[in-house]
Amino acid sequence: MIIQNEDDLRKLKDPPVTTPALRYPERAAGRRPFSPLPDYETSQALALNVLNNDSDSLVTFYKPPPKRRFIDSRSWRAGITALGIYIILSIIIGIPLIVKKSQEDDKPPPYYPSNYVVPWLGKTTTSHYVTNINNLSSSLSPVCNVWDTTGQLNDARNSMVGQVLNTVSSNGRFSITTNASYMSSMNVVMGDLFVGINSDTSVTDTTILVNMQASNVGLFDQTLVCFALSDNATGLAIYIPDNMSLNDQLLFNITLLYPQSPIIAQVDSFATYLPLFTQTFGNFGDYVDFEKVSIEGPVSKIFVAFIEAGQILVETSLESIFGQFAASHSLFVSTIQAPIDINASLFNDPDSSFPTYLEVNTGNSNLTANVTLNAPNTSPPQRPNFIVNMRTFYGQATASFVHDPTSPPAAIKLRLENDIGPVNAMLDQYFQGFFQASAKLGAVSVTQGTASPSDPFDTSLGRNFSLDYISDTRTYGWIGWGPNPGGFLQQQIGEVVVETSIADCTLFFDG
Secondary structure, three states: OOOOOHHHHHHHOOOOOOOOOOOOOOOOOOOOOOOOOOOHHHHHHHHHHHHHOOOOOOOOOOOOOOOOOOOOHHHHHHHHHHHHHHHHHHHHHHHHHHHHHHHHHHOOOOOOOOOOOOOOOOOOOOOOOOOOHHHOOOOOOOEEOOOOEEEEOOOOOOOEEEEEEEEEOOOEEEEEEEOOOOOOOOOOEEEEEEEEEOOOOOOOOEEEEEEEEEOOHHHHHHOEEEEEEOOOEEEEEEEOOOOOOOOOOEEEEEEEEEOOOOOOEEEEEEEEEOOOEEEEEEEOOOOEEEEEEEEEOOOOEEEEEEEEEEEEEEEOOOOOEEEEEEEEEEEEEEOOOOOEEEEEEEEOOOOOOOOEEEEEEOOOOOEEEEEEEEOOOOOOOOOOOEEEEEEEOOOOEEEEEEEOOOOOOOOEEEEEEEOOOOEEEEEOOOOOEEEEEEEOOOOEEEEEOOOOOOOOOOOOOOEEEEEEEEOOOEEEEEEEEOOOOOOOOOOOOEEEEEEEOOOOEEEEEOO
């Protein structure tokens, strides 16, 4: 490329003119917004400036493109819009929450147990079964596999059977157990226990009959059926071999019968631990007086026609419990993943130092309890006569509490809980005390019936029903004779708390 010197360029340059002799082209239809070339007006302005300043050099003019902003206008508009939406939503949601919180702060607190410390008992009745029959009594030696008759069945397995009948004492301690495990003996060991009154009036002694069937001779010989007997103790223990296979099978049938004797049998403790058995108890009427009863066994169905004792414990798992019970000290009924349906009669001596306890627990199934209360109070009680705790975490929880016709009003502390299912509680017209019903997501209903009994301790007092707070999910208040004590009363009165989470909660007072 040849570059001319500066003198030659000056000679060739035309003399400057006062006005530019330039023809403006037609305006372009459009221009890209980020083009590196200057637009037409800018080019002309630069050219005129050079000419007017008598520039003597060739200059290439270049207008740099506008710098892109880090945040353009569209982003600013989007941010401002989002901020506005956030402020609007905060106002819509926040103000109701603040108002609700303010209203809740103004509510009176709910009533909870206050003036009586509950001395809750352990669920054991101390009438423990004997896991090792040698521990039943230091003076007793167990006798095992002494059969009255044995035989072999004409079946495909050539099963062996044995039978033994013993006459035992009607009094003292009774223990019937087995070491069978629902973990290792399921569908391999099965049995039935029946305890009741002998229908044959000519029999004057208590008898226990055991029938056993084993799937083969070897299993029959390895299984131990042991008795330890004395004048005041009856022990039966069945020891299952631990090397059973899925092809083996053991079947048991145990029958314990008390006589219809004019002399009442005095049983200090009666205990069973029979996994995989069906345990059935009849109605003992006035023939047997139980002090402590313990009926236990995982995967054991339990049916009780009627048992009365000072202390009663009934516990199983994966199977149901049905029955009628009467207790004067404590009654504990428990299972899991199976229903409970009981009728319970509770008695409390006002002169004793402690209330009578009732606890009923299950899960993943229904809980039904009908409870009759009897406490012969001669004046308003100074402590609760009855303390009741019931709970299930699924299914329906239904409980009713009525007074025995001979009983004046008794003080009861009740807590009925259901984690998922509905709750229905009913108390008769003699209940007096504070109450609370709540449900996190369900509806709450607390109502009163039409019965209007008079106060046996002060007939001048009228019956009142006071709802201190009412909402869809929570209600609490007071019911009783006379004015609402407002959370403080010298004499101890009743308390009822019923609650669930995502189902309905219903509390009804008969009057």
